Amino acid sequence: MFIGAIGCEPLQLRRVNLENSASLDVYRRNRGYEALRRVLDGMSPEDVIAEVKKSALRGRGGAGFPTGMKWGFVPKDSPKARYVVCNADESEPGTFKDRYLMERDPHMLIEGMLIAAYALGARTNYIYTRGEYRYLIEIMDRALDEAREAGLLGEKILGTDFNCEIYTHSGAGAYICGEETALLNSLEGLRGHPRMKPPFPAVAGLYGCPTVVNNVETLTAVPDIILMGGEAWQKLGTEKSGGTKLWSVSGHVNRPGVYELPMGYDDMEKFIHEDCGGMLGGRKLKAVIPGGSSVYIMPASDIEGKDVRMDYEGLVAAGSMVGSGGFIVMDETVDVFESTKNLTEFYKHESCGWCTPCREGTDWLVKVFKRIEAGEGRPDDAQLLLDIVDNIEGKSFCPLGDAASWPIQSAIKKFPEDFRRKVANGGGAVHPKEGLPTA
Amino acid sequence: MSQQFTPNNPLPQEAKVPQEMAVFSPEVEAEVERHLAKYPVRRSAILPLMFIVQRERGGYLDPPGVAYLADRLGVRITDIWEVATFYSMINTEPVGRYHLQVCKTLSCKIMGAGRVTEQCTRRLGIKPGQTTEDGMFSLSEVECLGSCGTAPMMQIGFDYYENLTAEKVDEIIDRCQSGELPNGVR
Numbered sequence: 190m191f192i193g194a195i196g197c198e199p200l201q202l203r204r205v206n207l208e209n210s211a212s213l214d215v216y217r218r219n220r221g222y223e224a225l226r227r228v229l230d231g232m233s234p235e236d237v238i239a240e241v242k243k244s245a246l247r248g249r250g251g252a253g254f255p256t257g258m259k260w261g262f263v264p265k266d267s268p269k270a271r272y273v274v275c276n277a278d279e280s281e282p283g284t285f286k287d288r289y290l291m292e293r294d295p296h297m298l299i300e301g302m303l304i305a306a307y308a309l310g311a312r313t314n315y316i317y318t319r320g321e322y323r324y325l326i327e328i329m330d331r332a333l334d335e336a337r338e339a340g341l342l343g344e345k346i347l348g349t350d351f352n353c354e355i356y357t358h359s360g361a362g363a364y365i366c367g368e369e370t371a372l373l374n375s376l377e378g379l380r381g382h383p384r385m386k387p388p389f390p391a392v393a394g395l396y397g398c399p400t401v402v403n404n405v406e407t408l409t410a411v412p413d414i415i416l417m418g419g420e421a422w423q424k425l426g427t428e429k430s431g432g433t434k435l436w437s438v439s440g441h442v443n444r445p446g447v448y449e450l451p452m453g454y455d456d457m458e459k460f461i462h463e464d465c466g467g468m469l470g471g472r473k474l475k476a477v478i479p480g481g482s483s484v485y486i487m488p489a490s491d492i493e494g495k496d497v498r499m500d501y502e503g504l505v506a507a508g509s510m511v512g513s514g515g516f517i518v519m520d521e522t523v524d525v526f527e528s529t530k531n532l533t534e535f536y537k538h539e540s541c542g543w544c545t546p547c548r549e550g551t552d553w554l555v556k557v558f559k560r561i562e563a564g565e566g567r568p569d570d571a572q573l574l575l576d577i578v579d580n581i582e583g584k585s586f587c588p589l590g591d592a593a594s595w596p597i598q599s600a601i602k603k604f605p606e607d608f609r610r611k612v613a614n615g616g617g618a619v620h621p622k623e624g625l626p627t628a
Numbered sequence: 629m630s631q632q633f634t635p636n637n638p639l640p641q642e643a644k645v646p647q648e649m650a651v652f653s654p655e656v657e658a659e660v661e662r663h664l665a666k667y668p669v670r671r672s673a674i675l676p677l678m679f680i681v682q683r684e685r686g687g688y689l690d691p692p693g694v695a696y697l698a699d700r701l702g703v704r705i706t707d708i709w710e711v712a713t714f715y716s717m718i719n720t721e722p723v724g725r726y727h728l729q730v731c732k733t734l735s736c737k738i739m740g741a742g743r744v745t746e747q748c749t750r751r752l753g754i755k756p757g758q759t760t761e762d763g764m765f766s767l768s769e770v771e772c773l774g775s776c777g778t779a780p781m782m783q784i785g786f787d788y789y790e791n792l793t794a795e796k797v798d799e800i801i802d803r804c805q806s807g808e809l810p811n812g813v814r
Contacts (some may be wrong), residue, residue: 190768190777190778191641191777199644268661270668276787279774280771280772280774281698281772282733282734282735282771282776283734283772283776284707284772284774284776285774285775285776285777288774288775289773307740312787313668315666319774320675320679320715320717321773321774321783321786321787322786324786342667347644356666356668358672358675358676359675359676359679360715361675361678361679361715361716361717362715362716362717362718363714363715363716363770364772377669377671377672378669378670378672378673378674378675378701378711379671379711380710380711380714381714382798392665396668424672424758437776437777438777439735439739439776439777439779440735440776441739442740445776445777445778445779447777448778460731472679478734482734482772517734517735519739521736523738528734528737531732531733531734531737532733532734535734535772536770537773541714542668557662561720565736618750
């Protein structure tokens with residue numbers, strides 16, 4: 190599977206293909222922990238936050254919230270403990286970039302967390318990793334041990350007064366625990382239901398203390414922001430979307446994998462048809478979900494011949510979002526009714542059950558899809574789906590309700606024929622079945 | 629064949645206070661202590677401890693295991709069940725020695741996940757949600773495992789098996805049956 194950079198020199202991915210890339214030795218021979226040393230040698234916490242603000246780094250988990258601003262919300266004078274929690278719960282369908290960052294370059298995450306902890310006054314920090322990524326927890330624990338032994342973690346780091354610990358923590362199979370407040374409830378040992386915001390975690394988070402929850406890819410960007418300076422890092426991308434972004438490419442392309450692109454790479458069509466090796470079997474592109482399952486689906490006609498710019502503003506202008514960068518490519522064999530049903534089932538399974546609109550709404554949506562599939566569809570079913578979704582979007586306790594709504598809204602809007610045909614044909618497959626590739 | 633529970637369903641066990649408490653070796657207790665030491669609040673260790681108890685008690689949280697957890701963490705039996713029933717990787721019912729978890733979400737689906745599940749059913753005679761009579765295999769369809777670039781794929785225990793074909797599925801099941809693959813829950 191491909192892991193590398195297109196359109197720029199690899200930055201986050203510059204060590205991933207080296208032999209023993211996960212080892213401290215290889216990390217240090219490639220500027221590893223230089224940023225931490227620079228921070229501890231002469232930067233104040235305020236200096237660090239200022240660099241991150243200049244970088245225009247935005248949360249890479251999917252929400253895209255400006256990271257410097259989030260760090261700035263932590264009160265400077267609170268007597269409570271502070272926590273940095275790394276969100277490694279990567280569960281957004283189509284997304285698998287954090288996995289390879291942790292597998293191939295765990296020290297980059299450790300260094301990023303140490304710098305964040307220094308900036309925020311945090312002494313004990315956690316990497317909340319999805320339970321299915323057990324092998325990554327083992328890799329990360331080994332890297333943390335290496336760092337401890339080398340005086341880079343624990344007491345008196347690099348001979349300074351900076352004390353800081355990082356522990357791994359395992360989730361146990363719940364997409365909702367990728368939502369930062371549900372993650373905190375889970376980390377406290379509770380069911381993973383989200384919390385009301387405000388208060389925001391920066392003020393009252395883990396154990397009621399100021400907490401910053403950041404995605405893996407957000408934290409791994411921090412060492413380079415320190416090494417290059419925030420402004421230089423931002424200039425790799427665009428004004429409002431700084432730096433580089435990892436895109437997890439899957440589906441009907443010849444070369445799926447993890448791609449590092451400069452923010453603002455301005456040719457999504459070229460990305461699909463050239464950089465990712467073009468379409469499997471030379472078939473026609475039908476649709477792309479560019480940012481993980483929750484973002485609006487894009488028909489080929491919104492991409493081909495359209496110069497779509499791959500950054501936050503560019504994708505919104507093109508009718509979708511960057512999200513987590515989970516880039517799912519679908520060709521003409523895909524029935525968008527079925528793909529949307531598949532995602533709706535995902536949200537129904539993953540709904541935490543706390544609030545009525547999402548719990549009852551996602552369940553009802555799946556029932557409608559199943560009824561249509563069983564041949565009992567009605568002509569106004571598309572409108573029924575939109576009506577149900579209208580009672581979920583913006584009315585649920587957390588964004589999972591919105592995430593369940595957007596695929597349906599966009600699929601019905603952009604692919605009404607796939608829904609109409611499914612109802613008219615009395616359910617059943619209307620496209621050739623997707624095949625299992627041999628060997 | 630037994631049905632496997634799904635999260636947010638009622639507890640399949642009878643909701644009585646367990647009469648005995650599980651006892652573990654010094655090595656396992658040391659492992660438990662290491663996890664408890666990571667957090668300022670004991671209850672935070674509930675998931676790491678559940679995985680340990682699950683591993684030691686044959687792949688699920690049986691009543692003595694639940695009693696142990698409640699005691700160790702200083703919470704009630706109902707608190708343990710409350711958390712256990714939320715998370716899909718925590719089993720409150722026995723599972724087969726080899727739990728074949730086939731990813732069914734979109735990228736895997738369009739790359740042939742259905743054929744992987746069909747091949748498992750053909751070989752083992754069970755459908756998703758079921759366990760073989762001899763307790764060796766359970767089959768589940770699970771949601772996105774973060775392996776979309778190497779789709780279709782499945783997880784057995786904690787191990788990923790990627791870029792699957794019908795032939796590879798056969799080979800993997802053969803290796804399970806010959807005892808060559810490690811047991812699921814490590």
